[in-house]
Amino acid sequence: MFLRDLWYFGALSSELKTGKHLHRELLGQPVLFGRDHQGKAFAMLDICPHRAMLLSGGEMQQHGDETHVECPYHGWRFRTDGSCAAIPSLTTDQAEAMDLSKIKTRAFPVHEDQGLIWIFYGEDETAEPCIDPPHLDMPDNAKPRMIVKDVFNCHIDHAVIGLMDPAHIPYIHRQWWYRTKASVKEKEKDFGPIERGFSMLPHVPSSNSFVYKFFGKDRTTEIQFQLPGLRTEYFKADGKHMTIFAAVTPTNENQTSVTIVTFWNHPLMTLVPSFIRRWMGETFLGQDRDAVNAQQVGLAYDPKLMLIHDSDIQAKWYFKLKDAWTKHRQTGATFKNPVKPAKLRWRS
Ligand code: FES
Ligand SMILES: [Fe+2]
Incomplete structure (x- = not known):
């Protein structure tokens, strides 16, 4: 389960x-x-x-x-x-x-x-941790600066793949201050395996991410995903950072909680009034929530689903990682990350 x-x-x-x-x-x-x-x-x-x-x-x-x-x-x-x-x-x-x-x-x-x-x-009551707890790669003194929480009425799988899939962005997150339909472009990103997950390797962030433009000259962003449902976006510019960590935790079969914690030491972020930052964060996450909640109506009929190249490859990796982890824990065989380095292309 x-x-x-x-x-x-x-x-x-x-x-x-x-x-x-x-x-x-x-x-x-x-x-x-x-x-x-x-x-x-x-x-x-x-x-x-x-x-x-x-x-x-x-x-x-x-x-x-x-x-x-x-x-x-x-x-x-x-x-x-x-x-x-x-x-x-x-x-x-x-x-x-x-x-x-x-x-x-x-x-x-x-x-x-x-x-x-x-x-x-753990699998049972006595199970001791077999892996180290997660640790975000950011300055030691980084503290949560902004927290946005929501509850999605879906199984964790739909929350995870709904948050990682790039093709929904111009449809679900269409807003003048972020993306319009006209800003759709062809994208090409390098990916590679990391511990129990995969990474969209460090790259210069897309220029249509309007907020990022003001961060500094030497900009890079990396987006990591790790089991069970941890997505971290590391944004670095001129020695400063903004780290957006999203935790997707199943409440039960039909409900999933999503918590987004943002850390930063970039002075620009402090210039943006906190109610605006919060409104932006809540708007984004609310759009994802509304999309997966609406999707439940169709899912209730248990249709066959499709995952296509390349925009759904990350979703495929997620399911492969889950299978590999389950097999590893059940059989004791070494965990082998099924993700291979790849260049993915899509329009969004
Ligand atoms: S002490 Fe009786 S139910 Fe807890
Ligand atoms: Fe989204």
């Missing part, structure tokens, strides 16, 4: 306050993200092993050095590693006779870096 043994984007650092938690649905399961009283982020399955109450309905408490999440139904308490710390209804002798360490809700490995909280979704 969904790829396992990968790091998924779970939440923004700024969303998790010390001593607080929040509820998310990820890969069809309820997950509680929390930050303990020492400031460390953690994640656990948001289901009480007693009688399935959502743990996130309860509060977080400090007991000595430990942070506990208290179930709101009968007060069972869980440590941040998911183990049960207390069952208040037990009498002293009952508590002595019962081994609480056997009671557990699933805990997930979590990694926090660059303002992003990652969760490792």
